[in-house]
Amino acid sequence: MKVKVQKIDGKASGDIELNDAIFGVEPRADILHRIVTWQLENRRGTARPTRERSDVARTGKKFGRQKGGGTARHGDRAAPIFIGGGKAHGARKRDFNQSLNKKLRALGLKMALSSKAKDGLVVVDSLELKDAKTKVLKGHLDKAGLTGKVLVIDGESVDAGFKKAAGNLPGVNVLPAMGANVYDILNHDTLVLTKDAVAKLEARFNG
Known part of the structure; x- marks a missing residue:
């Protein structure tokens, strides 16, 4: 699956090939529901x-x-x-803690990524900002058409400047690739992945 890559301000920056085994899975509502329920139950205190x-x-x-x-x-x-x-x-x-098969959890994450790949996925080259200020970042996001609830996932760790600038933007949340999860992906209108995040996610499933 080929997807266009853009800069954080919306300017075109080439293409990227996404693995169909991860971003091209047909979502199933029953599996996604089980995993979201499992996540929310495990967040409850005993x-x-x-x-x-x-x-x-x-x-x-x-x-x-x-x-x-x-x-x-x-x-x-x-x-x-x-x-x-x-x-x-x-x-x-x-005790609200439930157990869930690892294979099912992995499949659920693939389905969540695939559902966003159909509608609501944006791939950017990086999150590096020349001027890491909230006002500047908001201008970039508006220019790129990234409005509503936006989840931004970076690679090993989230770019420090971007994380700081996004801290005061309502509806914008950031995660490292290791923190990607079904609930947060589905709970946002748009999923933004960096090229590093794509590489980390594909390595996570292939490794």
Whole structure:
């Protein structure tokens, strides 16, 4: 698959050949849904449990008399009314972590990249800016027609100047190639890949 390469300001900068095994896969909604759900579930914090009366280490032997003691009847030191007793109706452990096959995760990422390759993929030669300022970068993005929610993925690491300039632009997010994931790709209108990012992603799947 041949795609046009442009500079960050929208000027043409040649062509690049994308691997059809990565950028030409037919997306499946069920697989993408499974992976997005898996990602979001794993982002949830595990709820810590409290110890209820069956969890605390207390004697179950009845203490005191049933009658004649002048006090209320008690039969268990683990009751919630005692110091050291269990919590009444306490929070229980809720673990949202799910497992997902590595092959399925890789396939999902290919499908997400392929869906953007059909509509919403832009390849740029690099993210290097002569003047790394937010105002300048916004002008470049507007000139290139990159509006709405834009995800920019660079190679080994994101260009420091670009990252700083993009920090105050709403809707513009940056990631290194290793951080590319299904949820973030699908959650943006446009995916911008540098040539280094393309090389890293192809090496990631072929390696």
